[in-house]
Amino acid sequence: MKSPKKTKKTVFLEEVHIKNFLSLRDVVLPLKSLTVLVGPNASGKSNILRALWHLTAMMNMGDLPTDFMQESIWAGKSTEIRFRIGVKIGEVLADYKLELDVTDKTQINVEELIIDKLKVISVYEGEGEVTDEDGKNITSYKPSKPKLALKSASDYGNKPVTSALSEFIQDWKFYDFKPYEMRISNILYEDIKVSTKSPDLDIYGLKLKNILLYWLDNDKKRLESVNKILGKNSERRITEYNEGKNDLYLSEGCEKLISLKKASDGTMRLLAYHVLLNHPHIPSLIAIEEPERNLHPAALKEIASVLERLSERTQVIITTHSSQLLDAFNPENLSSGKMGVLMLQNIPGKGTQIKNLEEIRKDREALDGWIADFGIGSAIFDSELLQDITESQSCQA
Ligand SMILES: Nc1ncnc2c1ncn2[C@@H]1O[C@H](COP(=O)(O)OP(=O)(O)OP(=O)(O)O)[C@@H](O)[C@H]1O
Ligand SMILES: [Mg+2]
Incomplete structure (x- = not known):
């Protein structure tokens, strides 16, 4: 008899509360399928991603390195870094709290997991x-x-929600594609060739070529989807592999093929975003800093569309300085609640403050019209309807 299929629980990160981490003295982030962080330099956008990165790193390691967090505490008066996340797992609500004392060496002061009012984890000063x-x-x-109890607790007993939460946090990915390194990366394809599934895309995109090669050999449909985009406004497409040279080639309508090692920075990034979108494994949460980097304004529509499509399958968080990228998002996603825009400021002595565009829209009628006519970016950067919020009060780095 066949064993019943394990159905994967859908997990959604609804809210993150961070205290005393870098400039994040006390911030609450409501998260959507697609969340965009906007704000001047040094407003705390990357710090939010750093905080989430630390959470997933701690969950992946299990153990806390003793001197892990000392450099990350808020520069004001404080001894404790606090994380709290609100997650929906299937129909169940889970509230996970982690408070770390980082004065001398990193210790767990409080770790709690409450699932539908039941306290599954209660750890105080390291035990519980x-x-x-x-x-x-x-x-x-x-x-x-x-050690994080959340990680070890999910390994035994009857804890399906706890396990789903632990796996969810461990699978977050913070992509930082590096075109130069991607081009020169020389990871041998031979080992990957025999694999039974596509290799995962690493955070710097160094395995990009190998994934494309794997698709060329085993999964032409996925390569075709990537080629469709690449060739949208040009003759370009990825064609063949020179096994002796471990190289992949682009056909650009000339007599000779061109090595992928000679592809442009923007092309490498575009490829990485499309490999991410077409990959059979999509991480449980994807964060990308300034996805507009290296891209011509016309290509930003393509990137906005990739991010929107990714956010139909997973949660996506991006930071951006690009009004044009923001304009390229469908404003209906904002009204329908699929997308959120959080506007950040770093106020001297107070740290990062967050304003949610959804909340601001409620009492500024003209904003909706502007967004519908010109786009989200124009409303934030050009309309003057948000001048009081967007005017930089940040302590510049
Ligand atoms: N321990 C700390 N306590 C308080 N503030 C800190 C601490 N460490 C760093 N900061 C502040 O955090 C800010 C940097 O934040 P972050 O890197 O998130 O900015 P950003 O919004 O990503 O900016 P950019 O757009 O330039 O990338 C700086 O103002 C820095 O002084
Ligand atoms: Mg930054």
Whole structure:
């Protein structure tokens, strides 16, 4: 008899609350399928992604390195960094809290997981209790060194929601594609060739060529989807592989093929975004800093569309300085709640402050008209309807 298929729970990160992490003295972020962080230089956009990166890194490692966070604490008076996330897992709400004392070496002050009002993890000053999600099987928790209970608790007993949450956090990816390194990356294809599935895209995109090669050999449909985009306004397409040289070629309508090592920065980025979109494994949350980098304004429509399509399958967070990229998003996604725009400022002594465009729109009628007529970017940067919010009060780096 066939074993019943395991259905994967859909997990959605609804809210993140961060305290005393870099410029994030006390911020609450409501998250959507696609969340865009906007704000002047040094307003704290990257710090938000750094905070989330630390969470996934801690979950992946399990152990807390002892001197992990000292350099990351808010420069004002504080001894504790706090993270709290609100997550919807299927129909169930989970509230996970992690408070770290970072004065001397990093210690866990509080770790709590509440699933539908039941406290599954309750750890205070490094020790406590973990129970199953039906309230049974209470076990005491006292690791010899600081360790996240969320990671180990999901390994035993009846904890499907806890496991889904732990896996969800571990799968977040923070992409930072590096065109130069992607071009010269010389990871041998031979080992990947025999793999039974597409290699995952690493955060710098160094495996991009290998993934394309794998698709050329085993999954032509995916390569065709990427080529369709590449050739949209030109003759370009990825064609063949020279096994001896471990190289992949672009056909650009000339007699000879051109090595992918000679492709432009923007082309490499465009390829990376499309490989991400067409890849069979899409991470549970994707963060990208300034996806507009290296791209001509006309290509930003393509990027906005990739991000919108990605956000139909996973959660996406981006930072941007590009009014044109913001204009390229469908404003209906804003009204329907699929997309959120968070506007950041870093106020001296107070740290990063966040204003949610959704909230601001409620009492500024003219803003909706402007967004519909000219786009989200024009409304934020050109309309003067948000001047009081967008005017830089940041402490410049
Ligand atoms: N420990 C700290 N306490 C308070 N503020 C800090 C701390 N460490 C860094 N900062 C501040 O955080 C700010 C940098 O934030 P961040 O890198 O997130 O900016 P950003 O919005 O991504 O800017 P950009 O658009 O230039 O990339 C700087 O003003 C820096 O002084
Ligand atoms: Mg930044």
